[in-house]
Amino acid sequence: MKNIFTKAEKFTEPQKFKKLGLYPYFVQFSATIGSRTSIQGKETIMLGSNNYMGLTSHPEMLKAAKNAIDQFGTGCTGSRLLNGTLDLHNEMEEKLSKFLEYDDTIAFSTGFQVNIGIIGALTTKKDYVISDEKNHASIIDGCRLSKAKTIVYKHNDPQDLEKKLRELPKEAGKLLITEGVFSIEGDLAPLKEITEIAHQYNAKVMIDDAHATGVLGEHGEGTPNHLGLKKDDVDILSGTFSKSFASIGGFASASEEVINYLKHTARSFLFSASMPPASCASVIKATELIKNGDDMRENLRNLLKRYRKGLVDAGFNTVYSESAIVPIIVGEQVKNFQLWRGLLDNGVYTNPYMIPAVPIGHELLRSSIIATHSKRDIDEALEIIENVGRSLKIIS
Ligand SMILES: Cc1ncc(COP(=O)(O)O)c(C=O)c1O
Incomplete structure (x- = not known):
């Protein structure tokens, strides 16, 4: 046996x-x-x-985290949907939406949960996810968990992307996902070409900007801003709080309708406890420091x-x-x-x-x-x- x-x-x-x-x-x-x-x-x-x-030891970050513990305790012991939403969670999401210039934002307890939650929530078995071959493990697992078919295109290759999109049924729903900055070698995705091609084929675009928020962009808004994209070029901008934000958690920013839908359907959001108070307060402070950084x-x-x-x-x-x-x-x-x-x-x-x-x-x-x-x-x-x-x- x-x-x-x-x-x-x-x-x-x-x-x-x-x-x-x-x-x-x-x-x-x-x-x-x-x-x-x-x-x-x-x-x-x-x-x-x-x-x-370098924010993990910034004095204002430490102060914000300590104050949050004094005011709200060490944990939330519940999902955002039920007993796990504090003023801090809503304030954090509002601040991020304003910073990144999107209608609304959803915060998950890790960046990994963002990808394993969103992809499956937004797609059905009739849809396609089109994914760069070097995308992060969390995106790969998000694709595996979704019922949609995954099509992988050659790393940072707009021509291969176009070829793959051309072969898909015109009327099918499509979600294209790429990282803004690739996590191992730090190279940037050619977002102008990629987003243009994606929209030409009616694919929605999601950029995982885990390694760029804070670092790239006029005031740290990330790769799309750095490469001169317009707001409408990127339908969902996601990221993590475990890097430049010096905390833990992850986010996705999009239209009000998409975020409302995700807040009621993304399983890794619904069935997992919310970010602890000190982590939220650190993100709120980090957003301010990044914007002025x-x-x-x-x-x-x-x-x-x-x-x-x-x-x-x-x-x-x-x-x-x-x-x-x-x-x-x-x-x-x-x-x-x-x-x-x-x-x-x-x-x-x-x-x-x-x-x-x-x-x-x-x-x-x-x-x-x-x-x-x-x-x-x-x-x-x-x-x-x-x-x-x-x-x-x-x-x-
Ligand atoms: C591109 C990308 N997405 C998502 C994640 C997951 O983020 P987290 O550490 O918040 O789970 C990472 C982490 O390394 C990453 O590099």
């Missing part, structure tokens, strides 16, 4: 890398994860977080220029993007882990990516810059990366 635990008993890959001293996961941090942090008492430059605007964004852009130039001059293979994410392509799993380990031992934290997140032969370290890094942080990190990369013969 089949024992479903057999695969778990045979799963020894982590032990193999632990024995080699190269296991890179569940690293334990013992301080705020800011531009520098502490790992086992050792100060480490943080190049591996999504805290792009032009100086922080300017600093981030300058640091990124310095960091990318340093890597390229040293001979590393990186992918150019205007986002805060900078990949260092290594192309081999063990070497990738060795680079990660060498950097950590010398005081730099990054995140290694391997299959299934990236294809075999494209293993990379994902690094990212925070607006509160200093030039000294960047220069020190570059020196370490160059030295370790040279000793491992990743660069010559």
Whole structure:
């Protein structure tokens, strides 16, 4: 008889890398994860977080979160639909709608829940979801959970998108989903071309802008604003609070009708407890700080220029993007882990990516810059990366 635990008993890959001293996961941090942090008492430059605007330790964020706990307690113990809506949730959604210039907004308890909730709620088995091949796992799972047929187009390829759309029945309902900034390599979607083609074929457009809200756009509104799109070009703009907003939760902004529908039908919204008060208060404060954060964004852009130039001059293979994410392509799993380990031992934290997140032969370290890094942080990190990369013969 089949024992479903057999695969778990045979799963020894982590032990193999632990024995080699190269296991890179569940690293334990013992301080705020800011531009520098502490790992086992050792100060480490943080190049591996999504805290792009550096707000996790901003004094006004801490104050807002603490006040919310004093006023509302530690949790809501219920779904938004029933006993889990505080003044704070509504205020947060209103502030986001105003900031992103949409009629209305729905806030979920994580960004993952946004994607697994929305796609299935909006589509039926007669519809099609058209999805970029490099979309995030939460979008892929959202497609799997929906009854609609999923059509995958080549990464950032408007021509392939058009070809795929042309083959679909004209009268069928269609939802196109792409990330604004792709989460691993930080490259931007060509949104002007993509949205134009999508609307030509009557597809509604949803942009997951998890890695761009706060970072890109005139005042941090995200990729559509950064690329000069008009409000009507994007039907649903979604994102997460776990990155630039330095909190937890996720959102989608759209028309009043769509948000009203999602608030009564998205299962991951209806059947899950609402965001805790301190998280909502942090998001409200972060929205204000992001909106007024032009100086922080300017600093981030300058640091990124310095960091990318340093890597390229040293001979590393990186992918150019205007986002805060900078990949260092290594192309081999063990070497990738060795680079990660060498950097950590010398005081730099990054995140290694391997299959299934990236294809075999494209293993990379994902690094990212925070607006509160200093030039000294960047220069020190570059020196370490160059030295370790040279000793491992990743660069010559
Ligand atoms: C593009 C994208 N969408 C959604 C998510 C999920 O967000 P959360 O961490 O809030 O669940 C992530 C997280 O990494 C992401 O990169």
